[in-house]
Amino acid sequence: MPKIIARRRLVPNLHLIEVEAPETARAARPGQFVILMADEHGERIPLSIADWDADKGTVTSVFLVIGSATQKLARLGAGDNLPVYVGPLGRPSEITAFGTVVLAAGCYGLGALWPTARALRAAGNRMITIIDTKASYLLYWDDRYRMVSDRSLFSSRDPGLSGGEFVSGKIGEILKTEKIDRVIAVGCTSLMRAVAEATRPAGIRTIVSLNPIMVDGTGMCGSCRCTAAGKTKFACVDGPDFDGHQVDWDELFRRRKSYFDEEIQSLCRWERENLP
């Protein structure tokens, strides 16, 4: 079974997990994800690949602790085994010399977008990054992004960081002064939607990495179906990257909440059994 090399908290509720998976590490490309399961009774959940080391044979993800699956994961540590760890899944992100690229990331998306940021930089793009965070104490990997950015900005509800401006406001600001060729947003669904809406009027192609509920991740079940340009797509094999202007966001929000009640039930049970 795949072994965990490291698991540590980056900031409150956001954890990093590094897993020994040599083949996955060799095959991984920016924008892809893995599916894992924390224990034998667990649920299969997708996590974006945040980094990999082909020589060492390890793959890293960043995850937000939210339900019982991620609670369990956050309790595991180096040396523990995962009954499921499979990938890389999904189509890799398009990496090419677009010109000027705006990257907007928040939450786990800071991890998820990192391989893309690194690759786009290497491909010779002018890079503008917007790091979205609720508060300064939730920041991580901003040093990495600064390294590959020509301009780096924050959007935050924390006035100390950015004057309390939302990501859409920042996008609007940038669009006033620069010619942007491509926007890529990764993070919670509302962040991605806000970015897509902010670039829609100007028609700047905006790529988002969708995060619906998945089971197998190989196109077998259709749990992750979403609508893009009026057509049903499977995010696991047709995506996860989609044109944010074509996504049916309302449907995505609703489908992500499919098991809201069950998630609470499961989490309460887990808390009863595991918290003091």
Added chain:
Amino acid sequence: MAEKPMDLPSELQERLRAEFVREWRRDLRKSPPVKDRMKISRQPMPQRGAGERSRDFREVNRGLTAETAMTEARRCLDCARPGCVAGCPVAIDIPSFVKLIETGDFIAAAMKIKETNALPAICGRVCPQETQCETVCNLKKAAGVPVAIGNLERFVADFERNAGEVALPSIPPPTGHRVAVIGAGPAGLTAAGELAKRGHAVTIFEALHEPGGVLIYGIPEFRLPKAILKAEVDYLRRLGVEIRFNFVVGKTAAIETLREMGFEAFFIGTGAGLPNFMKIPGENLVGVYSANEYLTRVNLMRAYDFPNYDTPVFRAENAAVIGGGNVAMDGVRIARRLGARRAMIIYRRSRHEMPAREEEVAHAEEEGIEFHFLTVPIRYEGDANGRLRSMTCLRMDLGEPDASGRRRPVPVPGSEFTTPIDLAVVAIGQSPNPLLLETMPGLKIGKWGTIETDPVTMAANLPGVYAGGDIIRGGATVILAMGDARTAAASIDAYLNSSVPSRIR
């Protein structure tokens, strides 16, 4: 669907003949005489009562006892020209194993089946015997009711398993050849077993975390207990087969990478894992599942035991399963077991055209499933939160026969009606999963996304690549997949024997 029984190949005919003329068979044929054998009625399969079983996931059929199995075996007339063998996609020597049961040598009967079928406990449960071996049984022609070959197969496999460790066949010394089998479903498991028995080093690459393919994610516990699948897979492991889980060939590593790793031949058995939808309004509402998702959640992920297992599944009041095949029957019977007050089959043709096995339909009826024939959903309606609330259907009439020979359903004008449902499972078939095939440039793909193979050797158009099961058929049965796999394994063996092992090169 049944393959037309053909004349048996001469090699097989000779093999059957050699068994047929053995002295013990001759003696056995004489007593009891045929007329007495024909008086015995078919031994019924004992089942758990519908009221009890429709509330849990334990197996419905209990299996024959030693006595009833021997009685049933006595019905077999041991024909000089048996129809049954030709009806079996893997050509099991049925008369021999049935006669061994009659003598009470159940272990020998099991070994006889295993000469051609590595997974008898599974086939004895899920094969459509009534359209295969049993439909061409001479006793059926003579007296109307065939020998219960499937129930007997199940009996001996279960007997052997319960008797302790299953004996391994003798395996030739390692050939040094390495074969990659892609997919641990019925085709892959069969191919792996056959190749291991020929001394090749076999690794199965499986995308999911448990072996079995459709046997684990698709077929529910009440039809095929997981413990049985596990025992069959353990047998393959003891034959030397290695299984790599969590490995999606085409994603985790390409076929070409596996070739570089030293694999010389490939058997692709990736199945028909791409669910079809009807593309009608409302199909993405919360509460509408593909059959694959519904079954995977419940079977592979054990959602029936939520919250002991973390994966949830909707427990509906009014469940509608769209389709008339075995998958639809499994889906609707699961919905019932998960507490649905109304569990309905919605099928656009009539009962006569339903592809599901008669046994499954009968079991479903006993469990109180409602059947709505000549009905097709045209849209689903949801509430403000995007949750399924109702379904609008049209009534159909049967018109002229279509390409499949079945009468084509045509809508009845003005027959629209809406019924409240909170769960819909779309079980209208699957297509071959394209994930791997997309990563194999040059591979010849057919019109329906299937791999094109030579029907005699199961070879695809790339060197050393063979395929079988639903990835070449589009959606068939476990046993046909196993038949393909056996053929492919023989071809792979011939292919490897004509080349120098990679470890020596």
